[in-house]
Amino acid sequence: MEKFLDKLRSNSLLIKILSVMLLSVVCVATLTLSISIRASEDVYVDTFTQSNSQIIGQIRENMSRFNDEISEIMSVVKNNWAFRSYLTSDDRSSATASYTQYSMVWNLEHALPPDYFEKMSIVLVGVNGSTYLSSDAGLTIPVEELLNSRVTEETRRQPNRILYQFVDDGFTTLTQGDSAIVASTGLNYAGGQSNYGYAYVIIPQEVLRNFYSSFSSDANSLMLLDSDGRIISSTQKEIIGFKDLDLLSIAQQVEQEDLPYGETVQSDRQMAVVAQKIPHWEFHLVGLIDRESILRAVDRHKSIEIMTLLVVLCVFAIMFFVVRKTTRPINSLVNEMKKVTQGDFSRHIPVKGNYEVRELATAFNYMLDGLDSYMEQIMTMEDEKREAEIRALQMQINPHFIYNTLASLKWMIWQGNSESAVQAIDSFSRLLRGTISKREERITAAEEIDNLKDYVFLQHLRFGEQIQVRFSLAEDCQDCLMPKLTLQPFVENAFFHAFSGAEEGSIFVCIRRRGNDLVSEIIDNGSGMKKEEVGRTLSKGGKADHFTGIGINNVDDRIKLLYGAPYGVTISSAPGKGTAVTVTIPIQRMD
Amino acid sequence: MRSLRVLALLLSICLLWGLTACSNQTEEQPHTQATVETSDNVLTIWAWDDTFNVKAANLAKAYYANINPEIQVNVVSMAQTDIITKLNTAFSSSNYEGLPNIVLIEDYRIQNFLKSYPGELRDLSSIVDPDRFMEYKLRVMTEEGKIYGVPFDSGAAALFYRRDYLREAGYTEQDMQNLTWNEYIEIGKDVKEATGKYMLTLDPSDLGQIRIMMQSAGAWYMKEDGETVDIAENEVLKAALSTYERMVNAGIALQVSGWDPFVKAFQEGEVASVPTGCWAMSNIVKAEEQSGKWAVAPIPRLDDIPQSINASSIGGGSWYVIDKVPGADLAVDFLGKTFASNEQLIDDLVKEISLVSTMKSAKDLKHCGEPNAFLVASVFTRTLLHGRSKRLL
Numbered sequence: 001m002e003k004f005l006d007k008l009r010s011n012s013l014l015i016k017i018l019s020v021m022l023l024s025v026v027c028v029a030t031l032t033l034s035i036s037i038r039a040s041e042d043v044y045v046d047t048f049t050q051s052n053s054q055i056i057g058q059i060r061e062n063m064s065r066f067n068d069e070i071s072e073i074m075s076v077v078k079n080n081w082a083f084r085s086y087l088t089s090d091d092r093s094s095a096t097a098s099y100t101q102y103s104m105v106w107n108l109e110h111a112l113p114p115d116y117f118e119k120m121s122i123v124l125v126g127v128n129g130s131t132y133l134s135s136d137a138g139l140t141i142p143v144e145e146l147l148n149s150r151v152t153e154e155t156r157r158q159p160n161r162i163l164y165q166f167v168d169d170g171f172t173t174l175t176q177g178d179s180a181i182v183a184s185t186g187l188n189y190a191g192g193q194s195n196y197g198y199a200y201v202i203i204p205q206e207v208l209r210n211f212y213s214s215f216s217s218d219a220n221s222l223m224l225l226d227s228d229g230r231i232i233s234s235t236q237k238e239i240i241g242f243k244d245l246d247l248l249s250i251a252q253q254v255e256q257e258d259l260p261y262g263e264t265v266q267s268d269r270q271m272a273v274v275a276q277k278i279p280h281w282e283f284h285l286v287g288l289i290d291r292e293s294i295l296r297a298v299d300r301h302k303s304i305e306i307m308t309l310l311v312v313l314c315v316f317a318i319m320f321f322v323v324r325k326t327t328r329p330i331n332s333l334v335n336e337m338k339k340v341t342q343g344d345f346s347r348h349i350p351v352k353g354n355y356e357v358r359e360l361a362t363a364f365n366y367m368l369d370g371l372d373s374y375m376e377q378i379m380t381m382e383d384e385k386r387e388a389e390i391r392a393l394q395m396q397i398n399p400h401f402i403y404n405t406l407a408s409l410k411w412m413i414w415q416g417n418s419e420s421a422v423q424a425i426d427s428f429s430r431l432l433r434g435t436i437s438k439r440e441e442r443i444t445a446a447e448e449i450d451n452l453k454d455y456v457f458l459q460h461l462r463f464g465e466q467i468q469v470r471f472s473l474a475e476d477c478q479d480c481l482m483p484k485l486t487l488q489p490f491v492e493n494a495f496f497h498a499f500s501g502a503e504e505g506s507i508f509v510c511i512r513r514r515g516n517d518l519v520s521e522i523i524d525n526g527s528g529m530k531k532e533e534v535g536r537t538l539s540k541g542g543k544a545d546h547f548t549g550i551g552i553n554n555v556d557d558r559i560k561l562l563y564g565a566p567y568g569v570t571i572s573s574a575p576g577k578g579t580a581v582t583v584t585i586p587i588q589r590m591d
Numbered sequence: 592m593r594s595l596r597v598l599a600l601l602l603s604i605c606l607l608w609g610l611t612a613c614s615n616q617t618e619e620q621p622h623t624q625a626t627v628e629t630s631d632n633v634l635t636i637w638a639w640d641d642t643f644n645v646k647a648a649n650l651a652k653a654y655y656a657n658i659n660p661e662i663q664v665n666v667v668s669m670a671q672t673d674i675i676t677k678l679n680t681a682f683s684s685s686n687y688e689g690l691p692n693i694v695l696i697e698d699y700r701i702q703n704f705l706k707s708y709p710g711e712l713r714d715l716s717s718i719v720d721p722d723r724f725m726e727y728k729l730r731v732m733t734e735e736g737k738i739y740g741v742p743f744d745s746g747a748a749a750l751f752y753r754r755d756y757l758r759e760a761g762y763t764e765q766d767m768q769n770l771t772w773n774e775y776i777e778i779g780k781d782v783k784e785a786t787g788k789y790m791l792t793l794d795p796s797d798l799g800q801i802r803i804m805m806q807s808a809g810a811w812y813m814k815e816d817g818e819t820v821d822i823a824e825n826e827v828l829k830a831a832l833s834t835y836e837r838m839v840n841a842g843i844a845l846q847v848s849g850w851d852p853f854v855k856a857f858q859e860g861e862v863a864s865v866p867t868g869c870w871a872m873s874n875i876v877k878a879e880e881q882s883g884k885w886a887v888a889p890i891p892r893l894d895d896i897p898q899s900i901n902a903s904s905i906g907g908g909s910w911y912v913i914d915k916v917p918g919a920d921l922a923v924d925f926l927g928k929t930f931a932s933n934e935q936l937i938d939d940l941v942k943e944i945s946l947v948s949t950m951k952s953a954k955d956l957k958h959c960g961e962p963n964a965f966l967v968a969s970v971f972t973r974t975l976l977h978g979r980s981k982r983l984l
C-alpha cells in the first residue's frame with residue numbers, strides 16, 4: 001500500500017497529464033459520437049419519412065384509380081336502362097322482366113374489369129324492395145334495414161356522389177361479421193333528388209389493405225381514417241373501428257400546412273405522422289412511423305461506438321507512451337537530485353530524454369561538477385591547514401620540558417655524576433635533533449623506538465626508575481615508516497596519569513606487523529579508566545609539563561589525515577587493571 | 592519513435608476503416624417487407640355456400656382436429672365465380688400464391704380444369720376407393736384411370752314444394768308425384784290464381800332449369816364425346832327451351848338474378864316450389880317458420896321426349912387438391928381421413944346440412960332413414976338417393 005502510494009506520488013505528473021487528456025478525449029469522443037449519431041438518425045428518419053410520403057402518394061394514386069373504376073361501374077348502374085327497369089318495375093315475371101334481368105347482369109359483368117371484383121360484392125337495392133347482388137353473395141340483413149341504415153341515409157342526402165363509408169358489419173355473406181367499406185351512390189333520374197334505388201360496392205378490409213399492406217412494416221403502420229377520425233382500415237386489425245381524434249387533427253394539420261411530417265406519441269413511443277387526403281374517398285391515409293423501430297432496424301450504433309472506443313483507446317495508448325517518454329527523464333532527474341541532496345556530488349545525472357530534460361540534466365551536471373570541485377578544494381585546504389598546524393605543534397618543544405631536563409642535568413653534574421650527565425645530554429640532544437632538526441615528516445619504527453628510549457631515559461633521570469618501560473620491535477618492522485612522535489604522547493600520558501600514587505609500574509611498547517598494518521601497542525598496568533573516561537582522555541589537550549604541544553588527541557587526527565579513516569587510535573582500559581592503546585597504520589617502507 | 596509511427600499508421604487505418612464501414616451502412620436501407628409464407632401446418636379450404644359446403648368443411652375440420660390437432664385448417668367462404676376465376680388465373684400463369692390447398696369444384700367445371708391444366712390437380716386415386724362412390728360421380732373426375740377428386744354432394748334434382756300453397760290450389764302430395772313439365776305449368780297457373788304466389792324462380796342469366804330438363808333425358812349441349820357441340824339438331828334442348836318459354840309466358844315464374852334473390856324468393860315464401868338440386872335443402876330449412884310446410888317430389892320430366900324420366904341432376908361438387916401449393920400431402924391426408932372415408936362424418940353431414948352424399952354406403956347410415964321434420968311425409972334423402980341420376984356430360 002505504502003509502496004503503491006509512493007509509486008503514485010512519484011508518477012503524479014504522468015497521472016495528472018494522462019487523466020486530463022483522457023478526460024478531454026473521452027469528452028470530445030462522446031460529444032462527437034452523440035452528435036453524429038443524432039444527426040444520422042435524423043437523416044435516416046427523414047429519409048424514411050420522405051419515402052413514406054412518396055409511398056403514401058403512390059397509394060393515394062392507386063386508390064384514386066380504384067375510385068375511377070368504381071365510379072365507372074356506378075355510372076353503368078346509373079345509366080343503363082336494365083338496372084333502372086329492374087329496380088323500378090313491378091313486373092317480375094314476364095318475358096320482358098326476364099330480358100331486363102338478363103341485360104342487367106350482362107351489362108354489369110361487362111363493366112367490371114376482369115378479376116377485379118374478387119371478394120367484392122355489388123349490391124343493388126330498389127326502393128321497391130328488389131335486390132341484386134353480384135357473385136353468389138347473399139344479403140345478411142333485410143332490405144328495409146339496409147334502406148334505413150346510416151350508410152343509405154347518408155347516400156340519400158348526397159345521392160349524386162359516390163360516398164365511402166365504414167360499416168362494422170359488411171352485410172353480405174362474404175363479409176359477414178367483418179367490417180368493410182361501402183361505396184354507395186343513389187340511383188335516380190338524371191341528377192334528380194328522388195332515388196329509385198341505391199348501389200353499393202362492398203369493399204372488404206383485405207381489398208383495402210392490399211393497397212398499402214405491402215408498404216408497411218414493423219416500423220411504419222399505415223391506416224385510413226375517415227373524416228370523423230375513425231380508423232377504418234389498418235394493418236393492425238384490432239384498432240379498426242376505433243376513433244382517434246388526436247391522430248385526425250395531426251393528419252389534418254400535416255395535410256393543410258403541407259408539412260413533411262407531424263409528430264405524436266403513441267403508447268409511449270415517438271411517432272412521425274405522414275398523411276395525405278385521398279380525393280373522392282374523403283379519407284385520410286395516415287402513416288405512423290415508429291422512430292425507435294426504424295432505428296432498431298438500422299442499429300449501426302454499436303459499430304460506431306466500438307470504433308470510437310477503439311480510437312479513444314488508441315489515442316490514449318499513444319498519449320500514454322508519449323507522455324511517459326516525456327515525464328520519465330523528469331522523474332529520474334528528480335530521483336537523481338534526491339541523491340545529490342544527501343551529499344553525493346560525484347554522481348552525474350544521465351543525459352537523455354527530450355531536449356528540455358537533456359538541457360536541464362547538462363546544466364545540473366555542470367553545477368554538480370562545480371560544487372564537487374569547490375568542495376574538494378575546501379577539503380584539501382582544510383587538510384593542509386591541519387597538517388600545518390600539527391607540524392607547528394610538533395616543532396614546538398615545551399619549554400618547561402627543556403627547563404626541567406636542564407635542571408636535572410645541572411643536578412647530576414653538581415653531584416659529579418658526569419657519566420650519567422653525558423649520557424643524558426646525548427639523549428637530550430638526540431631527542432631535540434630528532435624532533436626539531438630532522439625535516440622529514442616520517443621516521444622508521446626503529447628511530448621512533450630510539451626517540452622513545454631517549455625520552456624514557458630523561459624521564460627516569462627526573463623521576464627515578466620506579467616505572468619500567470620495555471620495548472619490543474619486530475624484526476620485519478625495523479624499517480617501517482611512521483609519523484614522527486606517534487607513540488611518544490601515549491607513553492608520556494602513561495607516565496603521568498596511569499600510575500598516580502603507585503610505587504612502581506611498567507609500560508610495554510610493542511611494534512609488530514598484522515597483515516598489511518603496522519600495529520603499535522602501548523600497554524601499562526596502571527590504574528586504568530572507566531569507559532566514559534576513555535573518550536575524555538583522547539580529547540585532552542597538552543599539559544604544561546608535556547614534551548611537545550601534541551596531545552594524544554592530535555595523534556588520531558593526524559593518522560586519519562595521513563592514511564584515511566580505517567586507521568587511527570583505539571584505547572581499551574579497565575579500572576585497576578591498566579590501559580592498552582593501539583595505533584594502527586599501514587605498512588610503508590623507505591623507498 | 593518508430594513504434595510511434597507504426598501506431599499512427601495503425602490508427603489512421605482504423606479510422607479509415609471505421610469511416611467506410613459507417614458510410615457503407617448508411618447506403619443499405621433495410622426495407623423489410625412482410626412476405627406471406629405458407630406455413631407447413633396450415634391448410635386452406637375454399638368453398639362457397641355458408642349453409643352447405645362451407646359448413647361441411649368446418650365439420651370435417653373438427654373431425655380432423657381430433658386426428659391431427661397440430662394442423663390449423665382455414666375454411667374460406669368465397670363466391671364460386673371468384674374461385675373459378677382465381678383458379679383459372681393461377682393455373683394459366685403458374686402463380687400459386689394465395690391459392691388454397693383444397694378447393695370445391697362443381698362437377699360441371701371439373702372436366703375443363705382436368706383437360707386444360709393437366710397436372711395442376713393432385714391424383715387422389717390412393718385415397719378414393721371407386722367402389723365406395725357412385726359411378727356417375729366418379730366418371731367426371733377420372734382422367735386416364737386416375738381419380739382426381741373426392742366426391743362430395745349429389746347433384747340429384749328434386750322438386751321441393753310448399754304443401755300449404757298447393758293445397759290451397761287444390762293439389763295433394765299425390766298429385767305432385769312424377770309430373771311432366773306441362774302438368775307442372777298447369778299446376779303453377781292454378782297456384783298463381785289461388786295464392787298469388789309464383790310457382791318457381793327463373794334466373795335469365797343462369798339456365799339451370801334447362802340443364803335439369805336436358806339431363807332428365809340424358810342430353811347436354813354437347814354430344815356423348817364431350818367435344819362435339821350439339822345444339823342445332825338437339826331435340827331435347829329444343830323441347831327444354833320451349834318448356835322454358837311456356838313457363839315464362841305463363842307468368843308463373845319469378846324472374847331473379849343471382850343467388851341472393853333466388854334464395855330469398857323461397858325463404859320469404861314468394862314461390863310455391865323449387866325444382867333444383869338437392870343441395871338447396873340446406874337453404875330451404877333456414878326459414879324455420881316454414882317447417883312442416885315443405886315436401887319433396889321427383890323432378891318433372893319433359894313431355895314430348897320419351898327418354899326423359901323423373902330424375903335429373905344439377906350441380907354437385909367434389910373436393911380437389913391443388914398439387915403445386917405447399918402442403919398438398921397434408922391436404923390429401925385431410926381428405927383421405929374425412930370426406931373420402933369417414934362414414935361418421937357423412938352421417939353427421941346428412942343430419943346437419945341435409946347432405947345427399949354420393950358415398951354408396953350413405954343409404955344405410957343412421958340419419959338417412961330418419962323422417963325429416965321439415966319435409967312432412969317424405970323421407971328426404973331416401974327419396975333422392977333412389978332417384979336415378981343419369982349421365983351428366
